[in-house]
Ligand SMILES: NC(=O)c1ccc[n+]([C@@H]2O[C@H](COP(=O)([O-])OP(=O)(O)OC[C@H]3O[C@@H](n4cnc5c(N)ncnc54)[C@H](O)[C@@H]3O)[C@@H](O)[C@H]2O)c1
């Protein structure tokens with residue numbers, strides 16, 4: 001089980017360091033976005049310009065970010081992009097490259113993402129590709145962005161063929177998780193973020209499962225849940241940035257989840273699709289003889305109690321075709337993350353068709 005950082009007390013500021021060739025800090029707490037003003041003296045040393053990428057929903061926070069960066073001497077400008085998955089397109093990325101060119105951004109300048117996971121994925125991707133890589137600071141404002149998307153350096157956009165199929169590994173130089181920014185986040189978005197939190201519980205930290213069982217809204221222990229989920233992610237990413245081993249376990253529930261997002265033309269929230277994917281993956285683990293039935297039942301009960309979907313009405317053959325282009329696939333073989341017990345993730349390669357059908361039957365919504 002992952003222990004919370006020693007300096008964590010409710011309401012406090014805590015810091016989680018993500019290890020790697022270029023380690024960086026994820027700072028969590030109320031008001032920590034103000035620390036943007038300090039970064040030009042530290043991780044943004046030498047920068048003269050910053051482009052603050054945001055959507056309409058985070059315009060006020062982006063305006064504040066611009067003012068904070070300007071107060072420390074940077075020429076900072078806000079750049080607005082479309083909301084949600086509509087931001088994660090080649091066209092929007094190309095628009096940002098044009099804007100960085102117009103603003104005269106050089107290799108020492110920086111991109112700052114202020115928004116949900118879609119913004120941080122896009123901002124990270126543009127930073128990874130502009131001049132072959134400039135620094136990016138992430139200021140996630142959705143729960144999902146905080147516990148997952150802004151941490152770990154996976155950046156990307158979607159294509160016709162599916163989710164996140166074009167991207168780069170490009171870790172941020174800092175992540176400021178300001179828990180105050182959650183105040184304006186709509187409940188369904190908060191719940192969507194909780195899907196990634198409970199995922200971390202299933203793969204690595206049963207204290208998360210206990211906290212969510214005691215309060216399935218996740219509102220009573222939000223800071224502890226955020227910190228624990230980030231710690232699970234940091235542990236995996238610090239060891240395996242490039243997704244060739246331990247990091248793959250963070251993809252638990254995502255094989256079917258991404259296929260559902262695509263089938264729904266990105267009309268479902270990421271966490272909602274992952275929620276069904278978690279229940280499916282647990283059922284697949286049972287069908288494969290790896291996960292005890294009681295543990296799969298715990299998935300369904302907990303995810304359902306959190307108000308997230310546990311079933312889906314769709315065409316399995318279509319979903320299967322989408323799963324075949326999942327980034328975990330190798331050649332023609334499907335690969336899934338499954339559990340050998342709570343907190344014990346592993347890989348299942350090329351599952352029997354019968355196991356897939358059994359797991360699908362367990363999540364298929366009946367009219
Ligand atoms: N890179 C990664 O490792 C990683 C991990 C998980 C998810 N993701 C990606 O993240 C995306 C999902 O992120 P998301 O759930 O944050 O979606 P999102 O970015 O679309 O944000 C959800 C909604 O909340 C709004 N919003 C965000 N912050 C707000 C605030 N403080 N107040 C009011 N509204 C606010 C947004 O405008 C949007 O409408 C997906 O594209 C997913 O693929 C990436």
Ligand SMILES: O=C(O)C(=O)C[C@@H](O)[C@H](O)[C@H](O)COP(=O)(O)O
Pocket residue numbers: 148152154163164196243247248250251252254327
């Ligand atoms: O960081 C990771 O690695 C993850 O798998 C975390 C996921 O929650 C996240 O949705 C990620 O973007 C999915 O990665 P992908 O490579 O399957 O697109």
Ligand SMILES: [Zn+2]
Pocket residue numbers: 148196254270274
């Ligand atoms: Zn995810």
